[in-house]
Amino acid sequence: MRRVTILVAAGALTATTLTGGASGASGNSGSGATVTGGQVHPFAAGTGLPIEGHARMIRTADGKTIVIVHVEGLTPAATYAVHVHDGDCATNAAGGSHYMFATPVDGGAGPGGNEIWPGPVVATGNGVANGRAVVDAVAGPSAQSVVVHRSGPAPNKIACADLT
Numbered sequence: 001m002r003r004v005t006i007l008v009a010a011g012a013l014t015a016t017t018l019t020g021g022a023s024g025a026s027g028n029s030g031s032g033a034t035v036t037g038g039q040v041h042p043f044a045a046g047t048g049l050p051i052e053g054h055a056r057m058i059r060t061a062d063g064k065t066i067v068i069v070h071v072e073g074l075t076p077a078a079t080y081a082v083h084v085h086d087g088d089c090a091t092n093a094a095g096g097s098h099y100m101f102a103t104p105v106d107g108g109a110g111p112g113g114n115e116i117w118p119g120p121v122v123a124t125g126n127g128v129a130n131g132r133a134v135v136d137a138v139a140g141p142s143a144q145s146v147v148v149h150r151s152g153p154a155p156n157k158i159a160c161a162d163l164t
């Protein structure tokens with residue numbers, strides 16, 4: 001994957017990335033953060049909604065992972081699960097699973113407390129949702145995508161962003 005190493009504070013980065021209702025980063029400092037990200041696009045098995053947006057993953061120099069997602073084109077007032085997944089969007093279109101740390105982490109989610117969930121999010125009346133997660137560990141290289149799920153049984157992956 002392509003990675004861009006930047007030399008500004010992660011806090012400043014998240015502030016510029018956030019849009020709308022999500023709150024600002026809470027003072028994550030330190031230089032040398034590694035940022036990956038990409039555009040949100042609908043999965044073929046999605047709902048036909050005109051989904052777009054973006055996601056970013058920031059691996060901070062002080063050992064945290066911050067994930068921010070902004071999605072538009074959702075059903076107003078609907079709730080969506082949002083997870084970091086193993087592998088890229090192409091992998092997750094056909095299968096795939098949640099990215100998991102080997103052990104539970106502070107800020108972690110999921111049954112084992114070892115996953116990164118920038119959701120669930122609730123779309124506004126305009127179909128916009130913002131999600132954010134901060135975990136106290138640096139995600140490994142297989143954390144390559146952010147997947148948005150609608151409520152209900154599988155198949156429920158409606159959109160994805162590759163973190164490149």
Ligand SMILES: [Cu+2]
Nearest residue numbers: 082083147149
């Ligand atoms: Cu998921």
